[in-house]
Amino acid sequence: KAGVTQTPRYLIKTRGQQVTLSCSPISGHRSVSWYQQTPGQGLQFLFEYFSETQRNKGNFPGRFSGRQFSNSRSEMNVSTLELGDSALYLCASTRQETQYFGPGTRLLVL
Amino acid sequence: DAKTTQPTSMDCAEGRAANLPCNHSTISGNEYVYWYRQIHSQGPQYIIHGLKNNETNEMASLIITEDRKSSTLILPHATLRDTAVYYCIVRVAGSNYQLIWGAGTKLIIKP
Numbered sequence: 001k002a003g004v005t006q007t008p009r010y011l012i013k014t015r016g017q018q019v020t021l022s023c024s025p026i027s028g029h030r031s032v033s034w035y036q037q038t039p040g041q042g043l044q045f046l047f048e049y050f051s052e053t054q055r056n057k058g059n060f061p062g063r064f065s066g067r068q069f070s071n072s073r074s075e076m077n078v079s080t081l082e083l084g085d086s087a088l089y090l091c092a093s094t095r096q097e098t099q100y101f102g103p104g105t106r107l108l109v110l
Numbered sequence: 111d112a113k114t115t116q117p118t119s120m121d122c123a124e125g126r127a128a129n130l131p132c133n134h135s136t137i138s139g140n141e142y143v144y145w146y147r148q149i150h151s152q153g154p155q156y157i158i159h160g161l162k163n164n165e166t167n168e169m170a171s172l173i174i175t176e177d178r179k180s181s182t183l184i185l186p187h188a189t190l191r192d193t194a195v196y197y198c199i200v201r202v203a204g205s206n207y208q209l210i211w212g213a214g215t216k217l218i219i220k221p
Contacts, residue, residue, distance in 0.1 A: 100156055103153045
């Protein structure tokens with residue numbers, strides 16, 4: 001069974017731009033969670049989607065948003081990028097209460 | 111979710127068993143213990159989880175003390191590829207899927 005896939009794997013943007021990241025969960029998994037990982041803050045929860053509905057949200061500003069499609073694929077969007085948004089963005093899909101992570105998208109904001 | 115405490119770093123010789131401790135003294139009766147590892151800048155990899163009984167799978171064994179206040183992840187025959195940061199997380203069964211991550215243990219396997 002294929003794992004969680006994330007695209008793109010690497011991305012370079014400049015301040016003020018926006019970015020959209022994509023995540024395809026493991027087939028049959030309906031819950032998708034997003035995390036941000038930075039050296040200083042570690043892994044921090046962004047939000048979780050289940051059946052196209054956001055069920056939980058972490059403590060991030062409104063510039064961070066997401067959505068989930070009927071096929072369980074998910075996207076997250078960051079608008080008005082700031083230097084501090086440079087991070088590894090991780091997506092995880094959940095089945096039977098266990099999260100399985102993708103390889104991440106490394107975003108660099110210049 | 112309960113907080114966990116892990117050593118910052120550990121070394122282990124290749125071929126030996128690596129024993130990684132985790133303290134979760136405030137764990138509640140319905141909280142599971144999960145272990146993940148992250149190899150340099152890759153996505154975290156699920157290893158194992160348990161509630162109160164010891165668990166074993168193809169990757170590792172999880173030993174949970176009787177009072178559930180601590181646990182140990184055992185990698186039976188460590189290889190250089192097991193060098194990673196290992197995270198111990200506790201989570202309430204059936205709760206939302208937000209995992210609260212600590213700093214983890216940096217395990218270095220030495221040849």
